[in-house]
Amino acid sequence: MELLEPTREAFRLLFTGDAGLWRIIMTSLVCSVTALVLIAPPAVALGFLITKVVFPGRRALVVLVQALLSFPTVVIGLVIYMLLSRQGPLGFLKLLFTPEAIIVGYMVIAFPVLVVFTLSAVQGADPRVYETARSLGANRWRAALTTLFEVRFGVMAAVFNGFGRVVSEVGCAIMVGGNIEGLTRNIPTAIALETSKGEFAQGIALGFVLIVLALGVNIALSVLQGEGGMK
Amino acid sequence: MSTAALELIGITKNFSQRELLRGIELSLATGGSYALTGDNGCGKTTLLRIIAGLEPPDGGEMRVDGSVVNLVRYPEALRHKLIYVHQHPYLFHTSIDHNIAYGLKARNDPAKDRQVLVEDAIQWAGVGHLIDVLPQKLSGGEKQRVALARAKVLNPHLLLLDEPTANLDSDARRHALELIEKLCADGVTVLIACHDREIIDMPGMKRLLLESGRIAPV
Numbered sequence: 547m548e549l550l551e552p553t554r555e556a557f558r559l560l561f562t563g564d565a566g567l568w569r570i571i572m573t574s575l576v577c578s579v580t581a582l583v584l585i586a587p588p589a590v591a592l593g594f595l596i597t598k599v600v601f602p603g604r605r606a607l608v609v610l611v612q613a614l615l616s617f618p619t620v621v622i623g624l625v626i627y628m629l630l631s632r633q634g635p636l637g638f639l640k641l642l643f644t645p646e647a648i649i650v651g652y653m654v655i656a657f658p659v660l661v662v663f664t665l666s667a668v669q670g671a672d673p674r675v676y677e678t679a680r681s682l683g684a685n686r687w688r689a690a691l692t693t694l695f696e697v698r699f700g701v702m703a704a705v706f707n708g709f710g711r712v713v714s715e716v717g718c719a720i721m722v723g724g725n726i727e728g729l730t731r732n733i734p735t736a737i738a739l740e741t742s743k744g745e746f747a748q749g750i751a752l753g754f755v756l757i758v759l760a761l762g763v764n765i766a767l768s769v770l771q772g773e774g775g776m777k
Numbered sequence: 778m779s780t781a782a783l784e785l786i787g788i789t790k791n792f793s794q795r796e797l798l799r800g801i802e803l804s805l806a807t808g809g810s811y812a813l814t815g816d817n818g819c820g821k822t823t824l825l826r827i828i829a830g831l832e833p834p835d836g837g838e839m840r841v842d843g844s845v846v847n848l849v850r851y852p853e854a855l856r857h858k859l860i861y862v863h864q865h866p867y868l869f870h871t872s873i874d875h876n877i878a879y880g881l882k883a884r885n886d887p888a889k890d891r892q893v894l895v896e897d898a899i900q901w902a903g904v905g906h907l908i909d910v911l912p913q914k915l916s917g918g919e920k921q922r923v924a925l926a927r928a929k930v931l932n933p934h935l936l937l938l939d940e941p942t943a944n945l946d947s948d949a950r951r952h953a954l955e956l957i958e959k960l961c962a963d964g965v966t967v968l969i970a971c972h973d974r975e976i977i978d979m980p981g982m983k984r985l986l987l988e989s990g991r992i993a994p995v
């Protein structure tokens with residue numbers, strides 16, 4: 547397979563600001579970031595509550611959330627498809643094959659990643675953090691925020707991992723987004739489509755963007771952590 | 778007759794079938810200084826934590842200024858008044874002055890008042906030269922002084938100190954002892970779990986002995 551020419555073409559597309567290519571990139575970014583902004587607060591809160599509050603079924607909930615981590619995204623896509631399809635219980639929302647449907651899918655996919663990483667971060671927090679906050683008069687809400695601030699690098703890792711998981715996801719996005727050009731086509735679905743058509747240039751360009759994004763979030767996490775992330 | 782700052786009546790606490798506290802009876806006078814002594818593992822820390830609302834007892838009653846306190850649903854308002862300082866205090870990953878201001882912010886004190894109080898507390902604890910140092914870079918003794926300032930700034934009704942001089946080198950211990958002496962002289966009601974002879978022998982310090990789950994007269 548000739549790789550050099552498609553790669554050269556890929557970089558030409560990227561750096562000449564090819565509108566179609568950049569629309570695909572923006573769709574990916576907007577869907578991923580919106581999903582994370584919407585799902586991170588409840589997921590982080592649940593991760594915290596599971597660690598700090600004793601309630602019946604807590605262990606079962608942890609097992610369930612951990613199991614969700616390994617759920618195939620295409621199955622998540624299938625369930626959301628059935629819910630959003632015209633005959634489905636949420637069909638009246640008319641969300642199927644829209645960016646909003648992809649956002650819903652991404653929220654479901656990112657949710658267990660955020661919960662499990664937060665849970666792990668809060669479990670690793672010094673137990674004196676919460677107690678100190680409480681004994682200085684902080685209410686539960688403020689003490690919880692203080693604890694999350696103290697383990698902020700773990701929480702950031704949760705968000706960045708959630709981003710990494712959704713931005714490269716293909717199965718769910720194709721099922722509920724439909725891979726519609728100019729509307730729901732994003733980086734991974736476009737790579738899958740272009741490669742199946744034998745159009746490698748755009749696939750390589752988008753693959754390059756994905757790799758840059760993956761590296762970028764990891765570098766950003768590392769910079770934000772600075773020395774603080776090191777024990 | 779003046780009301781006691783704090784009264785404990787029949788406080789009990791079990792740990793895995795073991796009766797750690799077996800009916801604690803205690804009355805602390807307002808402005809009094811008390812050294813709670815006893816063997817390791819006798820329940821001193823647990824008793825302090827119960828008073829601070831960090832864990833509930835299995836039974837008994839607590840009164841603050843004569844009013845009965847619900848120890849299972851510990852009143853939030855009391856958390857601003859009964860302040861517990863860990864043996865190894867935890868300082869938040871922020872500046873020293875923000876650490877000292879933490880309780881004042883939690884109490885919603887106005888920013889202007891906060892600044893004055895924090896500056897006073899920094900001066901009181903003699904930690905002005907540490908203000909630009911990250912809390913995690915402080916020694917154990919320095920952390921203890923910041924933690925005492927952070928508690929003192931709240932003007933607590935009762936200050937609960939858990940082994941404040943344990944594991945400190947001689948200089949750090951001396952500084953901590955000076956602050957504890959100042960607290961007592963300032964009329965802050967303090968209950969200190971300790972083994973330190975110098976704390977027990979401080980002027981005006983009343984010794985309490987926790988033995989076999991009860992406070993015994995000394």
